[in-house]
Amino acid sequence: MADLTDAYNDYASDEIKAFMEFDEGKTLDLFTEDGKILGIPSYEDPYMSAQFLWIRKDWLDKVDLAVPKSLEELETAAQAFVDQDPDGNGKDDTYGLALHKDLISWGYDARGLFYTMGAYPKTWVKGEDGKLIPGETQPETKEALDLMSKWYKSGIIDKEFALKDTDKVVEDIVAGKVGISFGEWWYPNHPLNVSKEQDPEADWIPLELPTYKGEESKTSIPTSRIGDITVVKKDFEHPEAAIKMINFYQELQKPEYDDEVTAENGYVYNWFQPRVYKPDDFQTAFQEVNEALDQNADKVDSTNTTTLTVFEGAKKYLDGDESMWGLYFSRAAKDGGWATVERIREKGNVVYDEFAGGTTPTMVSKGSSLEKMTDETFVKMIMGSESIDKFDDYVKNWSKLGGNKITEEVNEWYEENQ
């Protein structure tokens, strides 16, 4: 691959350079070897993956409980959602915490609960000795599974969770069967908006991860949410051409070109590869939209397309268009989803998943069977069909069946790339 260092330094626009600096150059560093830039990555704000929780405030009010701050208080609320008929229909038909068969997934899963307890299964966090450790085999993970098995017994976790996929859990959320879900900032956009449509009383609010043993909890976030990477063939005569194209496509994404950049005008390459996206578009939108709303402005002036979309939706919502609630409450509201992401960012309550090295050789040969063993063992332990005391056996098996080798490979990568 061609060395793009000079081309980048000489030709990349100030905006592209600002994109690369958004995460202090962390992502660009992944594609830099011996000081040479070999690829220009497009990446997203890793805080988009921050886990927190959504809870029904109207149910808390019904069972006469304050907004929970600690894990113990969350447990009390969740149990009340099981026992005290929060939907008031006289039937024993609600449960506490949304969960499904994939405990570590992309939504309505157990990541937020694990992170609350300092457990980081299926991520690689830096240990005290500076080496990366696999979260799934650590004692904190055992502790979290133990708590979940207790919650399964007490009905906080649905008895059918192991038979449910994300669609089924979403059905429960929408149908008013469950009052708490760990997850991300975008939930209001779907499915919480549908929950509100079904039941206008459904008042979902976001909360940062509860405290645990008196300490603030830290969500895991990836080192980087990498998209496409632009590279140039070695010995290509004009490596700067790639940089110029990146500049060009970035420029074209600006709202001022919206009328011009249409298929009729020949712009049919909207998904062409060298697009580098603004990593902080949601953060920028949140700030700009709130500044404009605070000043009662009718318009928002921005080169960030997301700002324009969010402002328009927020205005409509504030003028009474309920169909815009999801967009408003996920992206703009000061007590909404993205606002919670910003609070987590300000406090720095994150633990990075430090491994960004792709798939190691032993992951290729053993990774999927190890994951399967992990998933099955954890679900069995929660359901009580396998004792938590067997966790140490699980760790031994995991290590022996390829886990130790994978850990070595991951740390070899880390030594070369940190």
Ligand SMILES: [Ca+2]
């Ligand atoms: Ca009920």
